[in-house]
Amino acid sequence: MRLLSTRSGRVTRGPVHHPLFARYYARISVGAESRLGMAGVRERLLAGLSGRVIEIGAGNGLNFGHYPGAVAEVVAIEPEPRLRQLALESALRAQVPVDVVPGAAEALPVKSEAFDAVVLSLVLCSVRDVPRTLGEVRRVLRPGGEVRFFEHGQGGGRAMTLTQHALDRTLWPVLNGGCHLAREPVAALREAGFRLGPHRRVMLPERGPALPTSYCALGVAWRPDEPDGR
Template identity: 45%
Template sequence: MAAATTKTRVRHPVFARIYPRVNRFAEAHGATEHRRELLADATGCVVEVGAGGGATFRHYPPQVSRVIAVEPEPRLRRLARLVSAEAPVPVEVRAGQAEELPLADGSADGVVVSLVLCSLADVPRALAEARRVLRPGGSLYFYEHVRSTHARLARKQRLLDRVWPLFAGGCRLTRDSEQAVIDAGFSIQRVRRFDFVINGRTTPSSPCVIGVGRKP
């Protein structure tokens, strides 16, 4: 486990009530397919960081032998535990934070972050933790909304970021999560950038990335 301890507690009671509904809406408009794409090649023992209410659990493919899901927010963690009973693979839900994962070095074949890097206080530290718990050659699977490459939308995201985190559980719109994964020392194996357009509308969180990074 990481040497330093993280004192920050993650509690977003209002967001935790609303998020499952927001997620169901997103899944009905394409996020289900995104989650399947994210997890298609996952295999062996997988650590899911910031699992929320367990929305990814039902999408793990049979070649995944076990999922250890880490979620710091108490209400979402309770929901994840309920949902884990219905998962097609064994899922254990643990309390913990991305910056200090409750797992041994090199113990995972894969780490999953799904719409999580946007919400973390310390992304480099969290990705260093993901690297630590992965075995050499292990994979980081990431699905994130990111900063737009279009100047106009990027400007809108920057402005919105002044208030957005207050309503969205600390989420920020302006992160370049693919670059953060590269900066953390992962080599990108595959990546797809796209706009998640819902009912023909581009939203501030439309620019997305789904990819896999490999630990050397």
């Protein structure tokens, strides 16, 4: 990952640029739609949404075809250039208006309280700063707005958890576009002040031996109406 020095002397990380991962993800994600049942998961993730929606880390745009007609507009943020190009192509085929925009989850290039819903789909594993991302999610949602999430994270028994942590400390993030296996997305949402709604564990694949990426959570959370979390 490239490190940049700012004028103030602070060192920040460079842009999200994972060309090999982008190629690989573009290929396997399309197959996973039917093979792993991802298309059905995306349908459930987005069912019932309406109004203005922002999707963070939209990848190659596989969610776009699943947005219900009541969605007025989707702003799809994607920092990785190759995936963003594929998302642009997917946006042209979508049945709702989708605007694909470069940007990072930690500093969303949109106004505060501008969206009815935020969609997080397999992205909290990859962002560089989860609390900062969720701070941004909260900022851009209108009071009472909802977060729809489908995220993988820590799970299984002790051996699986140890494996996930070991992979996170070594090759996994390097080979998988910054992805981490042992994050805890539901706990992170709660800690960031979101009110959790119905959510459930989904195993991917549903049957067969569990993989370190299998432990997923699918659900909804709301931005509290008041700044103090009520």
